Structure formats: C-alpha cells, structure tokens
Amino acid sequence: MAASPKLPPFDPADPLGIDDLLEVEDLAVRDTVRAWAADRVVPHVARWYEDGELPQIRELARELGAIGALGMSLSGYGCAGASAVQYGLACLELEAADSGIRSLVSVQGSLAMYAIHRFGSEEQKLRWLPRMAAGDAIGCFGLTEPDHGSDPAAMRTYAKRDGTDWVLDGRKMWITNGSVAAVAVVWAQTEGGIRGFVVPTDTPGFSAPEIKHKWSLRASVTSELVLDGVRLPDDAVLPGVTGLRGPLSCLSHARYGIVWGAMGAARSCFETAVEYATSREQFGRPIGGFQLTQAKLADMAVELHKGILLAHHLGRRMDAGRLRPEQVSFGKLNNVREAIEICRTARTILGANGISLEYPVMRHATNLESVLTYEGTVEMHQLVLGKALTGLDAFR
Structure with missing residues (x-):
C-alpha cells in the first residue's frame, strides 16, 4: 500500500490554501501592490484619516501609475492589460491599507478610464487614457x-x-x-x-x-x-453608448473590485485581532487562549476566506467572459456585509483599544459603512438577486 503524501503545514494566513490557485504572475502583482501600500500608505494613513485629507494625492497617483495599478485590467493606451484576478488582488491589498486608496484606484480605472476605453472615440482614448494610466491625469x-x-x-x-x-x-x-x-x-x-x-x-x-x-x-x-x-x-460625447447601460456597466466593473477590496479591510482587522489576542493578557493569560475569543477568531477566519474564495471565483469568471452583473451583486452584497461584521468583531476583541487610531479597526469599520452604500446599497443588490431568483421585478 502506497504511503500517503505528506500534507503541507497549516497556514493560519491562508487556511484554505487559496494561494495554490494563483499563478506566479498573480503573486507578483499582489506582492508589488502590498509592498507599495506598506511603504507609502500604512505608515501615514491614520494621520491622513484623522486630519480628513489625502495629501500628495497627485504624487500617489503617479506612483500607482508607475506600478501599473491604474486601469490595470484594460489593454492598450499605456494600460497594464492585467487579468481580472490580478486587478482584484490589487484591490484587496490597497483596501487592506485603506478604502480611500482603493477608491482612488477604482474610480480612476474601473469608472472613468473604463468608460472612455469601452465607449469613447479613438480621439478620446488617445487624449486621456495614456495620461490617466500613468497617473498624470486623475479622473x-x-x-x-x-x-x-x-x-x-x-x-x-x-x-x-x-x-x-x-x-x-x-x-x-x-x-x-x-x-x-x-x-x-x-x-x-x-x-x-x-x-x-x-x-x-x-x-x-x-x-x-x-x-x-x-x-x-x-x-x-x-x-x-x-x-x-x-x-x-x-x-x-461618448459615442459608444446611449442609455443607462453605459454607466451601469461601468459600475458593475467597479463593484467587482469592491468584492475583493472589502476582504482587504476585513483581513487587516482580522490580523490585528489575532495579534492583539495573542499578546494581550487578562486573568493571567493571553485572551486568545479563552474559548469565546477563539470562537470569534474562527468565525472571522471562515467568513474572510470564504469571501476571498468567492472573489477569486468571480474573477475567473470575468477572465473567461462569463461574469454576470447578478453575480457581481452576489459578491458585493456578501463580502461588504461580512467585512463589516469582521471589523466589528475585531473591535470587541480589542476592547476599548478598538476605537483608537493606533489600530486600523475603527478606521476600516467606518470606511466600510460608505462602501456598503456606494455603487449599490444592500437593498438594491438584494433586489437584483431577488429579481434574478424569481423573475419578478420589485424595484417599483
């Protein structure tokens, strides 16, 4: 009888082994964006958030252009031509730093640039897209x-x-x-x-x-x-479209990025909660050793990695040209809602420290309240799915 293959060790950072689904190029994109965010955003974002500003936004845009993050899933005109999964991984890493940075990239690439790329004239594309891809023009x-x-x-x-x-x-x-x-x-x-x-x-x-x-x-x-x-x-005028199909198709593309991005905010809060729970002592031991805290961490991990797996699945469908708007609504509805719950649970693990900007938890939680609303509220995505499931339109 042949010996059983040796199992790889359990990775707390990737408990489902989702990285096994990624190609070398996917990992390279993820690592590049993660390193940029760790260097240029994470050390400063608490102060930006407290001050209510995003200083040097034009400089940040040019840096994002230099790493290919602006309009990255578009082809030609200076755009990176990355896959949908690679774009999603970038959104996850950017929102792990802050939702505002991911929003900058999403609006630039998935809304303004996407609209011009898909519906614009050749003259409009040549005038704007190369500058926008480089971060020299913000849209x-x-x-x-x-x-x-x-x-x-x-x-x-x-x-x-x-x-x-x-x-x-x-x-x-x-x-x-x-x-x-x-x-x-x-x-x-x-x-x-x-x-x-x-x-x-x-x-x-x-x-x-x-x-x-x-x-x-x-x-x-x-x-x-x-x-x-x-x-x-x-x-x-954009010559390629008339009617709501134009803006709604742009929104669907941007919502896809949110499906990934929300999991970045959730990951940041989860990792903060794990680190805190293993170092914070109460009653003579780390609070991570108590059953109630472990139950919270286990539930957070389950929803976080289910959400990442869902985002990856939708990304593969988009790359295959098979992603429907209803499926994007499915992802946006689930992942943002679960990300908020993960942030709130992380806040309870941190106790009073959870409201301090010394930690990212409350910043992510408040940001996600906006993400929950923009580009389709919970209720609108529920109705999109309700119509798809029943064939009955409940919007009016």
Whole structure:
C-alpha cells in the first residue's frame, strides 16, 4: 500500500490554501501592490484619516501609475492589460491599507478610464487614457446626484444642443477624486436618452467643491460636481453608448473590485485581532487562549476566506467572459456585509483599544459603512438577486 503524501503545514494566513490557485504572475502583482501600500500608505494613513485629507494625492497617483495599478485590467493606451484576478488582488491589498486608496484606484480605472476605453472615440482614448494610466491625469465619474442615488434614471443633469455644441447643467454628489480631477465622465439626460460626456475640469462653468465633515472615507477626496452652462464640443460625447447601460456597466466593473477590496479591510482587522489576542493578557493569560475569543477568531477566519474564495471565483469568471452583473451583486452584497461584521468583531476583541487610531479597526469599520452604500446599497443588490431568483421585478 502506497504511503500517503505528506500534507503541507497549516497556514493560519491562508487556511484554505487559496494561494495554490494563483499563478506566479498573480503573486507578483499582489506582492508589488502590498509592498507599495506598506511603504507609502500604512505608515501615514491614520494621520491622513484623522486630519480628513489625502495629501500628495497627485504624487500617489503617479506612483500607482508607475506600478501599473491604474486601469490595470484594460489593454492598450499605456494600460497594464492585467487579468481580472490580478486587478482584484490589487484591490484587496490597497483596501487592506485603506478604502480611500482603493477608491482612488477604482474610480480612476474601473469608472472613468473604463468608460472612455469601452465607449469613447479613438480621439478620446488617445487624449486621456495614456495620461490617466500613468497617473498624470486623475479622473472622476459623475453619476450620483443629490436627490438621485439608487435611481439614476431620474437624474436631473441635462445636456442640450446649442448649434453643434452641448451645454450641460446640473449637480453630481459624492464624487470621489472630483476636486483633483483633470477630467470628469459625466452622465446627463438628453433628448435622445442618457449620454456620457468627457468633460475637462478646466471648462468654464465646471467646479468641484470638496465635501467636508465626513466620518467615513476621510483619507479620500470627495466632492460635488457643479455644472453651470458647461459648453462642450460635439466630440465630447461618448459615442459608444446611449442609455443607462453605459454607466451601469461601468459600475458593475467597479463593484467587482469592491468584492475583493472589502476582504482587504476585513483581513487587516482580522490580523490585528489575532495579534492583539495573542499578546494581550487578562486573568493571567493571553485572551486568545479563552474559548469565546477563539470562537470569534474562527468565525472571522471562515467568513474572510470564504469571501476571498468567492472573489477569486468571480474573477475567473470575468477572465473567461462569463461574469454576470447578478453575480457581481452576489459578491458585493456578501463580502461588504461580512467585512463589516469582521471589523466589528475585531473591535470587541480589542476592547476599548478598538476605537483608537493606533489600530486600523475603527478606521476600516467606518470606511466600510460608505462602501456598503456606494455603487449599490444592500437593498438594491438584494433586489437584483431577488429579481434574478424569481423573475419578478420589485424595484417599483
């Protein structure tokens, strides 16, 4: 009888052996982004969060461009042409540092650049994508409005014809990168349906006042976009799409990154909880030696690595051209919800220290409250799945 093969040792950092599913190139991307975040973000982000700012954002964008993290899953025009799994791994590592950094990359690549890459003219692509891929031009994505978030079809921003030009009027709200962007992709109603416009932010009538007094995503630039008679030439419109299919397909691409990113925040909190539980002593022993703490850690590990496995599965489907929007909703709904629960449980293990910025737990927890809402609330993703499961539309 042949001897049983020797099993590899149990790895607490990878209890399911998910790394076995990754290629050498995947691991290289992950390690590159992790090293950059450890050097350029982690040592400073608590201070940025406390101060409510993201200093040197343009410098950070250029550094992210240099490692190929901007528009990394797009091909050509200076983009890295990475796989969906590699892009997901990058999102996980960036959000393990902070959700605001991952949001910077997601909005740049999966929303603004993706819209231009998929729906733009060749002239628009050549003008903007190489600069955006390098981080020399930051982009933003204007869809959400002050009174219309989950119902973008009711947007009030309007673009009307004036001769051969377009004139845009309206407001967009909660726009990441808005105040520092060189270009905005703005969606507006027209006589012929919803259209996307590539708007240089130095166009007269365009302004982007920064939103202050946030208690979430504080290390991130969030703005309102104000469009007062913004006059654009005819070639500013994205020619490749009319209707909500355009912005919604961009959102689906960005939501995919969130599926991975949320697990990065969860991993950071879980690792902090494990380290704390094995060093913090109460009643003469580390609190990690008590059954209730071990139960919490076990449950956190199960949900964390299930979430990473789900993200990996969706990434392989995206790389195979088989990922449906409903499946992205599945991932976003599950992973963000579970990430928040992991952060909250980690906070209980740290006790009072859990609210201190000396540890990343409360920062991740508050950031995830925004991630839970943007690019589709819990309720909207539940209804997407409900319709897919029953065939009945409950949105109205």
